[in-house]
Amino acid sequence: MKKMKFLTAGLIAAMMVPAAAQAQTREIRKDRQELREEQRDLRNAQRRGDRGDIREARRDVRDARQDLRESQRDWRRETRYQNYRAPFRYQQFRVGSTLRSNYYAPAYRPAWDSRWGVPRAGRNLTYVRHYNDLLLVKMRSGKVIRIYRNHFRWR
Known part of the structure; x- marks a missing residue:
C-alpha cells in the first residue's frame, strides 16, 4: 500500500514539472503581449496626448518591461539546471x-x-x-x- 502511494506521488510530481514549465512560458508570452500593448499606447499618447498622458504611458511601458524581465529571469532560474x-x-x-x-x-x-x-x-x-x-x-x-x-x- 505504501509503495503504491509512493509511486502515485512520484507519477503526479513527474507530470507537474512540464505543466509548471508551460505555465511559465505562457506567463512570458502574456508579458510580451502586455509590453507591446503598452508601447502602442505610448505611441498613441505621443501623437495625441499631453505631457501627463505621455509620462503615464512611459511608466506603464517601464513596468511592463520589468515584469517581462522578471518572468524571463524566473523561467531561466527554473530551467537552467533542471535535470541536465x-x-x-x-x-x-x-x-x-x-x-x-x-x-x-x-x-x-x-x-x-x-x-x-x-x-x-x-x-x-x-x-x-x-x-x-x-x-x-x-x-x-x-x-x-x-x-x-x-x-x-x-x-
Whole structure:
C-alpha cells in the first residue's frame, strides 16, 4: 500500500514539472503581449496626448518591461539546471586524443565563438562544448587540437 502511494506521488510530481514549465512560458508570452500593448499606447499618447498622458504611458511601458524581465529571469532560474543529463559521462580530454563522432555532433557545437574570447575556428575545425570545457576539434578526424578547461563556469 505504501509503495503504491509512493509511486502515485512520484507519477503526479513527474507530470507537474512540464505543466509548471508551460505555465511559465505562457506567463512570458502574456508579458510580451502586455509590453507591446503598452508601447502602442505610448505611441498613441505621443501623437495625441499631453505631457501627463505621455509620462503615464512611459511608466506603464517601464513596468511592463520589468515584469517581462522578471518572468524571463524566473523561467531561466527554473530551467537552467533542471535535470541536465548528457548522453555520456564527463571525461577529461587531452590534446591529441580522438573523439567519437557523437561527442562533436552539431548539438554540442556552439555557433558563436567570438563571444567567449577564443580565436575563430580555422578551416575544418570546430569548437565543441563538453560540460564546462571547450574543445577545438578537427572535424574530419575528431582529434583534439586545443582545450579550454572550465571555460563555461556556472554563474
